[in-house]
Amino acid sequence: MAKTTEKLKETVQKELEKMKIHIPESVVDKLVARIGRKKVSIKDLRNVLKEVAEKFAQHMIEPGEAVGIVTAQSIGEPGTQMTMRTFHYAGVAEMNVTLGLPRLIEIVDARKTPSTPMMEIHLLPKFRDDRKKVGKIASEIEITKIIDIAEVETDITNMQVIIKPDLKKIRKKEITMDNIKEKLLEKGYEIESNKSTISIKSEPSYRKLHALATEIKVMKIKGKDGVSRALIKKEPEGYVIYTEGSNFAKVLEIDGVDQTTTTTNNIYEIFEVLGIEAARNAIIDEASKTLQEQGLNVDIRHIMLVADLVTNKGTVESIGRHGVSGKKSSVLARAAFEITVNHLLNAGVVGEDEPLVGVTENIIVGQPISLGTGVVQLVYKPKR
Amino acid sequence: MILLEYTRFEKAAIIGTRALQIALGAPVLIKIPKNVIDPLKIAMLEFEKNIIPITVKRGET
Numbered sequence: 092m093a094k095t096t097e098k099l100k101e102t103v104q105k106e107l108e109k110m111k112i113h114i115p116e117s118v119v120d121k122l123v124a125r126i127g128r129k130k131v132s133i134k135d136l137r138n139v140l141k142e143v144a145e146k147f148a149q150h151m152i153e154p155g156e157a158v159g160i161v162t163a164q165s166i167g168e169p170g171t172q173m174t175m176r177t178f179h180y181a182g183v184a185e186m187n188v189t190l191g192l193p194r195l196i197e198i199v200d201a202r203k204t205p206s207t208p209m210m211e212i213h214l215l216p217k218f219r220d221d222r223k224k225v226g227k228i229a230s231e232i233e234i235t236k237i238i239d240i241a242e243v244e245t246d247i248t249n250m251q252v253i254i255k256p257d258l259k260k261i262r263k264k265e266i267t268m269d270n271i272k273e274k275l276l277e278k279g280y281e282i283e284s285n286k287s288t289i290s291i292k293s294e295p296s297y298r299k300l301h302a303l304a305t306e307i308k309v310m311k312i313k314g315k316d317g318v319s320r321a322l323i324k325k326e327p328e329g330y331v332i333y334t335e336g337s338n339f340a341k342v343l344e345i346d347g348v349d350q351t352t353t354t355t356n357n358i359y360e361i362f363e364v365l366g367i368e369a370a371r372n373a374i375i376d377e378a379s380k381t382l383q384e385q386g387l388n389v390d391i392r393h394i395m396l397v398a399d400l401v402t403n404k405g406t407v408e409s410i411g412r413h414g415v416s417g418k419k420s421s422v423l424a425r426a427a428f429e430i431t432v433n434h435l436l437n438a439g440v441v442g443e444d445e446p447l448v449g450v451t452e453n454i455i456v457g458q459p460i461s462l463g464t465g466v467v468q469l470v471y472k473p474k475r
Numbered sequence: 476m477i478l479l480e481y482t483r484f485e486k487a488a489i490i491g492t493r494a495l496q497i498a499l500g501a502p503v504l505i506k507i508p509k510n511v512i513d514p515l516k517i518a519m520l521e522f523e524k525n526i527i528p529i530t531v532k533r534g535e536t
Contacts, residue, residue, distance in 0.1 A: 153482040154533075467488040468532040 099123050106137060112144040152392075155466045162393040169387035170195065187335070194381045198374060201401065201409035203359045208317070208337035213352040219329030226323065228347050229332050230264050233321035234314035237271070237307055240264060245304045246290070247297070252304045254289040266312055274312055315341040340364045362407050370407050374398040424451040485531045486522070493527045494518035504528075 100123045173192040189207045218224045241256040280291050293300040320335040339360040343350050362370035378394045408414035416428045422438035450460045459465040497514040521527050
């Protein structure tokens with residue numbers, strides 16, 4: 092089947108060249124996918140291509156259009172309609188997700204960690220239909236502390252901390268006594284153990300004993316840092332693991348995880364692991380998803396513009412004082428945004444240039460702006 | 476991809492400039508009906524005939 096689509100794509104491209112029209116490759120791909128296995132005559136194909144090219148030209152934005160303003164309005168107006176209700180149970184049972192306006196603000200502010208980090212872990216075909224294998228992977232992801240699987244007691248007479256693992260819980264998490272001992276030894280604790288308990292000697296001080304006990308309680312035995320919970324849910328394509336908390340890099344390393352479809356809602360993590368283009372796509376996806384969930388339809392190009400603006404320096408920047416608005420090259424544009432006097436004073440001290448190319452600067456100065464009719468440069472054309 | 480037609484901004488700028496010229500007394504380049512006296516209307520008619528001696532320079536700023 093892949094062969095037929097490839098062939099179709101080739102013929103489409105050949106036709107396009109013959110007809111001397113240009114359609115972007117992504118549109119060609121979509122068209123090819125739509126046609127699929129249907130038989131289409133060359134004549135019909137030509138007509139379709141012509142129509143597509145026409146529609147595409149119609150939908151292009153003219154140079155000079157004030158897209159930024161239109162975007163601001165198109166996102167801002169639905170934003171006013173978003174409910175302030177923060178928490179919502181979305182899809183997956185009993186999982187808290189930040190949604191709506193707070194989530195949108197998070198995306199736009201480029202926070203390092205969202206208030207409810209989440210991952211959606213897809214698995215390779217070999218694993219995703221086997222509940223046991225999926226459970227094993229999930230237990231490897233979900234963080235397990237000693238307190239989760241054992242009772243931790245302080246023995247004051249002998250000045251030691253005693254760990255009593257709960258055998259049922261241990262078996263469920265696929266942890267053995269040896270695992271726990273190993274981990275404790277790794278951390279440099281002196282341990283003594285018998286069949287069902289492990290005891291750790293402490294220095295002879297009540298305070299130190301207490302500190303040791305708390306330290307032991309929160310010690311990680313298994314799992315990835317930051318992932319507090321993993322839920323397994325059956326989806327049409329197989330089992331999928333949803334997590335509360337996110338550790339994208341570590342999860343991708345696990346055997347059986349499908350790296351191509353696993354995602355997190357932590358955009359900064361995506362940027363660090365997969366790069367800026369992936370971060371751009373993540374911003375677009377997350378923003379349009381949050382808007383969609385609220386029943387608001389915002390054209391994707393508006394969101395794309397925001398994502399482009401925020402990522403075009405090579406890192407994910409926020410919109411606002413510390414990001415896009417605060418890093419504008421023009422003094423007047425910065426001064427127009429916030430802390431006017433400081434910006435002007437600094438610019439004066441340093442001796443900054445003001446080439447007057449942006450919109451804000453020209454409005455301040457009282458010149459025509461470089462948008463719409465203002466960008467058009469007229470020249471005299473003598474009669475032939 | 477090069478845009479071959481004028482954008483609506485370019486059209487507005489050309490017609491506007493030409494209308495100003497006509498309003499200031501420039502000779503009209505086409506025959507116009509007697510009842511048309513609005514310089515803007517005249518400029519639009521001229522634009523449709525494609526005889527306004529003004530075009531745009533693109534690609535800068």
